[in-house]
Amino acid sequence: MAYPVPAEFFVVLSMILFVMGAMGVVLRKNAILVFMSVELMLNASNLALVVFARQWQNMNGHVFVFFVMTVAAAEVAIGLALIVTIFRHKKSINIDDLHQMEG
Amino acid sequence: MEALLFFGVGGLALLFAVLMLSTENAVHSALCLVANFGCVAFIFLMLDAPFLSMVQIAVYTGAIMVLFLFVIMLLKAEQSSDTTTRQFPRLWILATVLASVLLIVLALPMSLGGFKLPELTSPGSPVRFGNASSVAQTTFVINGATLAEPITTSAVASGETTSFETLPAGTYSVNTLDAATNRNVYLPAQEVTLNGIDALTLFATGEVNPATGELVKLVSLPTDVSEAGSSDGRLVVYNGAAPEGISLVDLGPEAAVTTVLRDGQTVLIDPIIAPTVPYQGEPVIITYPRGTYNLALLDPAFNIVERLDEYVITADTETDILYLPAGSGAEGGRIETFTIDTQPSFGSPKGIGRMLFTDYLLPVNLVGMLLLVALIGVIVLSRPEAEKSERRSNVRRKVSRPLVNVISTQTGSDVMAETPQLPTGDS
Secondary structure (H helix, E strand, O other), X not given: OOOOOOHHHHHHHHHHHXXXXXXXXXXXXXXXXXXXXXXXXXXXXHHHHHHHHHHOOOOHHHHHHHHHHHHHHHHHHHHHHHHHHHHHHHOOOEHHHOOOOOO | OHHHHHHHHHHHHHHHHHHHHHOOOHXXXXXXXXXXXXXXXXXXHHOOOHHXXXXXXXXXXXXXXXXXXXXXXXXXXHHOOOOOOOOOOOHHHHHHHHHHHHHHHHHHHHHHOOOOOOOOOOOOEEEEEEEEEOOOEEEEEEEEOOOOOOEEOOOEEOOOEOOOEEEOXXXXXXXXXXXXXXXXXXXXXXXXXXXXXXXXXXXXXXXXXXXXXXXXXEXXXXXXXXXXXXXXXXXXXXXXXOOOOEEEEEOOOOOOOOEEEEOOEEEEOOOEEEEEEOEOOOOEEEEEEOEEXXXXXXXXXXXXXXXXXXXXXXXXXXXXXXXXXXXXXXXXXXXXXXXXXXXXXXXXXXXXXXXXXXXXXXXXHHHHHHHHHHHHHHHHHOOOOOHHHHHHHHOOOOOOHHHHHHHHHHHOXXXXXXXXXXXXXXX
16 A cells, blocks of 8 residues: 555665664763663664554564563663663763773 | 655654764753654654554653663763763764765665565455355355365354455355265355455355255355454344345344334334345445344334344454345244454554464563563662771771871871782772
């Protein structure tokens, strides 16, 4: 069935959002902002899943998005707890200062 | 209109993403991301996913981003200036190059396909067969130009139907056989035309004429498995026995026909569910709220032809009600009902809920356990450090206490025991 806005437009939007999230991960110095860029990438992939679920009229895509959102919530909780713990020791969340494991 | 909405909201989402990446204040970044998630939730609404858009707003913006804001303010991260890193001053050039490479890699498959996604093609019409005749078991043989060999269904008992068979569009001939004797009970074979999209149910009706061995008719009723309404059931009423036409009427709790004399004419007060159903014509399709009703089939003179007392209409079902002639030369007719479950509408919470509780029950439980483990992990990670002060007070000092204070104020570190200790890595 033909929709007023073709599905390709939504997929291109999802791709651009994903690439922006990837750029945010590379460019930002604050660990929390890197984490937020990862959330943007997850959101872009959710958008792509929903677009294809509508294209093929298959609700498995929606269920997949549901699980991605749930796992992202769990991951955010743990990631932020880790950042808070690192801050307690290092007094800084600048990723340039977190190079203790390099050789 | 929809294109305008898409470009407006999509452009807004991109704008907020760019703002999120470029602004220095971390709180502003988080708020831009919240706005971006709101735009994406609106786009989900445009994509027939109402449940997911509400979950996006409730979980992503309402829980995850609020958590981010809490941590940003807890760590006072908005005060640190987030300029380019010390180690890579020209990082943004490399980042732009990598981003364009990534974009090209992502867009390459789509451009090879001409930037056009393939359309969903309907595999064919779903067709099922039912037995509403006096023959105990019937089988159906379908033959058509699009089939390599004739399809024979399994034996269908009286009052039962087969499952759906998907057939491409075309004209088919259907033979009805008695399963016991494997003899054709209706000659010639019936012609059925399928358009490849709509669903159809074919019922074998009537009784076997002992003289000629013929059934009356193969009746085809349209079948719609989409949702009727949130708490309604769909009824398909077919009249195969009353030449003057019948109507399906809800009699009410007293189970009797209620009429009044108005302007010299008898008017029926009870609600008519299905108005005049033509004899051996098109069936009447209606939706009715679920519940238990006293239904009846009335002829045009408001006499009860057939009763359906305490009839239960279930939500999310479609019921075919066939009024057929009674067998063996008796007067009147009989009613056969066939019920099928309908599919929930696309993107609805009912659809997702059904899938989560049937096909995806195990992943749901696993994700629940994952959340529980994450909760415990967060509690363990954010425990305050209590052992350090105790360790220090347990160490015996070989130097007198006033001298310890003098030394510690001058060197900046506490005076431990005499023997040197390996660094424990938590200073």
